[in-house]
Amino acid sequence: MKATGTSRVYRIRHWSVKRSALLESFYNGFEKLIVTMHPVWKLIGYQRLEKPFAATEKLVKGVMFDCKMCGQCALSATGMSCPMNCPKNLRNGPCGGVRGNGNCEVEPDMKCVWVAAWEGSQRMSGGDEINLVQHPVDFRLKNKSSWLRVAKLKNATPETR
Numbered sequence: 001m002k003a004t005g006t007s008r009v010y011r012i013r014h015w016s017v018k019r020s021a022l023l024e025s026f027y028n029g030f031e032k033l034i035v036t037m038h039p040v041w042k043l044i045g046y047q048r049l050e051k052p053f054a055a056t057e058k059l060v061k062g063v064m065f066d067c068k069m070c071g072q073c074a075l076s077a078t079g080m081s082c083p084m085n086c087p088k089n090l091r092n093g094p095c096g097g098v099r100g101n102g103n104c105e106v107e108p109d110m111k112c113v114w115v116a117a118w119e120g121s122q123r124m125s126g127g128d129e130i131n132l133v134q135h136p137v138d139f140r141l142k143n144k145s146s147w148l149r150v151a152k153l154k155n156a157t158p159e160t161r
């Protein structure tokens with residue numbers, strides 16, 4: 001569904017950006033938990049967990065952030081504003097077309113995803129992460145769970161990398 005400036009999806013996603021500090025603390029705790037549970041995920045099998053994790057992630061983050069399931073979540077570095085909602089899918093800041101009122105040049109009713117990202121990041125303790133350069137999107141990860149990916153990556157050894 002396309003999120004216009006008045007749609008419920010759009011309003012909820014901006015609600016989340018306004019609460020970026022709270023969501024950051026929640027996510028930090030949640031990430032610690034899923035990373036710690038790596039031995040359990042390994043026992044069950046990451047492959048087997050992919051579908052249920054991705055479905056849950058899609059549901060929760062779809063509602064909260066209008067998530068597009070890119071599989072390589074950047075919310076912690078983008079003030080809880082999903083960069084995949086940028087019509088140009090820009091992952092490293094805005095294009096040169098932001099309107100004077102802070103809205104998108106492609107979707108005039110929508111606040112620029114990166115204007116929202118900057119505002120959200122200013123409320124977060126890890127807000128400096130917005131300055132990190134993000135890797136280009138790897139579309140092979142689309143529709144995969146970024147939660148499971150984080151658990152796997154944070155437990156990776158040089159041999160499993």
Ligand code: SF4
Nearest residue numbers: 067068069070073082
């Ligand atoms: S960055 Fe990717 S995983 Fe994170 S909310 Fe946006 S589409 Fe979803």
